[in-house]
Amino acid sequence: MNVCQVPGGTMTRINLRQLINVWENRIDADAQNVSLYVLAGRVMDQAGAYQAAYYFWSKAESMGASEAVLTEFRSKGYHHHHSDHECSVCDAFCGLCMLDTCCECMGGDLIECC
Amino acid sequence: MFGILRVPKGLLTEAEHKIFQGHYCAVCYALGRCGSPVLRMSTSYDAAALAMFATGLRSEEMTISLRPCPVKPWRKIPVVTSTSEVFEFAARATLGLISLKIYDELEDGGLRLKRLVLQLGTKYLQRKLPAWDEFAVAAELQSEIERVPQPWFDEAAYPSGYLLGSIASRAAMLCGREADNAYVVGENLGKWIYTWDGLWDFESDLRKGRFNPLVSALGSRAHRIRNLEARIFDQLDFVLERTLSETIQGLQIMKLGANGEILVKMLRGVHLWHRQAFVKEYFKEEYNECLPSSWRNHDKDQSAAVD
Numbered sequence: 001m002n003v004c005q006v007p008g009g010t011m012t013r014i015n016l017r018q019l020i021n022v023w024e025n026r027i028d029a030d031a032q033n034v035s036l037y038v039l040a041g042r043v044m045d046q047a048g049a050y051q052a053a054y055y056f057w058s059k060a061e062s063m064g065a066s067e068a069v070l071t072e073f074r075s076k077g078y079h080h081h082h083s084d085h086e087c088s089v090c091d092a093f094c095g096l097c098m099l100d101t102c103c104e105c106m107g108g109d110l111i112e113c114c
Numbered sequence: 115m116f117g118i119l120r121v122p123k124g125l126l127t128e129a130e131h132k133i134f135q136g137h138y139c140a141v142c143y144a145l146g147r148c149g150s151p152v153l154r155m156s157t158s159y160d161a162a163a164l165a166m167f168a169t170g171l172r173s174e175e176m177t178i179s180l181r182p183c184p185v186k187p188w189r190k191i192p193v194v195t196s197t198s199e200v201f202e203f204a205a206r207a208t209l210g211l212i213s214l215k216i217y218d219e220l221e222d223g224g225l226r227l228k229r230l231v232l233q234l235g236t237k238y239l240q241r242k243l244p245a246w247d248e249f250a251v252a253a254e255l256q257s258e259i260e261r262v263p264q265p266w267f268d269e270a271a272y273p274s275g276y277l278l279g280s281i282a283s284r285a286a287m288l289c290g291r292e293a294d295n296a297y298v299v300g301e302n303l304g305k306w307i308y309t310w311d312g313l314w315d316f317e318s319d320l321r322k323g324r325f326n327p328l329v330s331a332l333g334s335r336a337h338r339i340r341n342l343e344a345r346i347f348d349q350l351d352f353v354l355e356r357t358l359s360e361t362i363q364g365l366q367i368m369k370l371g372a373n374g375e376i377l378v379k380m381l382r383g384v385h386l387w388h389r390q391a392f393v394k395e396y397f398k399e400e401y402n403e404c405l406p407s408s409w410r411n412h413d414k415d416q417s418a419a420v421d
Contacts, residue, residue: 054352077356079351
């Protein structure tokens with residue numbers, strides 16, 4: 001069902017799937033263009049498709065969107081939690097340093113140069 | 115959908131609470147006038163909020179009188195006695211929402227006796243329902259979405275948004291105000307309620323094999339709330355904040371007077387209550403790194419509000 005008239009109003013249902021597909025096709029044609037992701041997110045946000053907006057904005061962030069653009073997203077409540085129950089490189093490095101310190105306390109030296 | 119809107123203890127001042135209760139009790143009276151005192155049991159905070167929205171649209175001066183409570187006749191309760199057609203409207207909208215809930219339960223299957231009772235309930239309500247298309251449309255949309263293998267979360271939330279948006283539009287039409295602004299308020303509120311509902315019902319929906327948007331739309335592989343991926347919480351937090359912010363902005367634009375201020379205060383307070391209650395229920399003091407930082411950073415005073 002594509003069209004649902006609002007009682008007494010002028011608004012009709014947006015076919016969200018079609019809207020998202022249109023933007024995904026545009027992005028497929030030029031996948032390295034960060035501004036397309038930013039624009040897609042803005043359009044989705046305007047259309048009330050907030051999860052789709054989040055999806056496109058997180059893609060834009062991962063592709064290196066500028067700080068000014070990220071500030072715009074954050075003003076609308078966007079934030080990206082960079083841990084997802086997985087061990088990041090930073091976690092592994094910190095773990096190794098801690099292990100090396102414990103090892104040194106016991107008289108050994110796990111990482112000689114540290 | 116019912117039960118998400120509530121009034122946490124201590125949120126409203128005495129005067130504000132009197133206004134809210136006045137609307138709540140007026141809806142109860144209106145439901146009784148719909149044909150049966152039994153229908154009074156379906157009074158809800160959602161109906162009271164809708165009634166407050168509609169009386170706010172009217173911008174009339176409210177009259178609150180003390181009347182005997184239909185359930186406890188020895189008690190006198192404040193009842194808003196002006197604009198009775200608004201409360202008839204809120205009562206009929208409540209019956210429509212209940213019939214939709216029954217339809218949803220029937221679609222989910224269950225014991226034969228339960229289904230028989232629900233079918234009888236539907237037949238009884240049919241005679242009292244308003245002749246509005248949006249209930250049937252929303253039910254059809256919901257069934258359609260639940261058959262799509264991987265809908266977007268926004269698609270899954272759409273039927274709830276459409277339904278509450280349409281009801282809000284009708285309220286605006288009843289009060290001679292513009293429908294489109296009211297639709298935006300109702301639509302965002304519907305999506306906000308849907309999102310909280312999805313979170314709270316996640317574990318029971320999984321157990322009963324029912325559709326839940328966190329699984330179908332967001333692709334969660336978790337079996338318990340505590341194992342939900344951080345990316346899921348990030349997205350849901352964003353959806354909740356945006357829908358709440360748009361609802362509040364819409365209410366402020368529509369200038370509903372004192373009712374508008376009470377509704378805004380209620381929505382902010384309820385949102386905070388849900389966040390705190392959710393964290394308390396599922397995470398207690400333990401590992402909660404998957405939660406957004408705004409959900410984790412609440413002090414003891416705020417925690418006490420949940421009690």
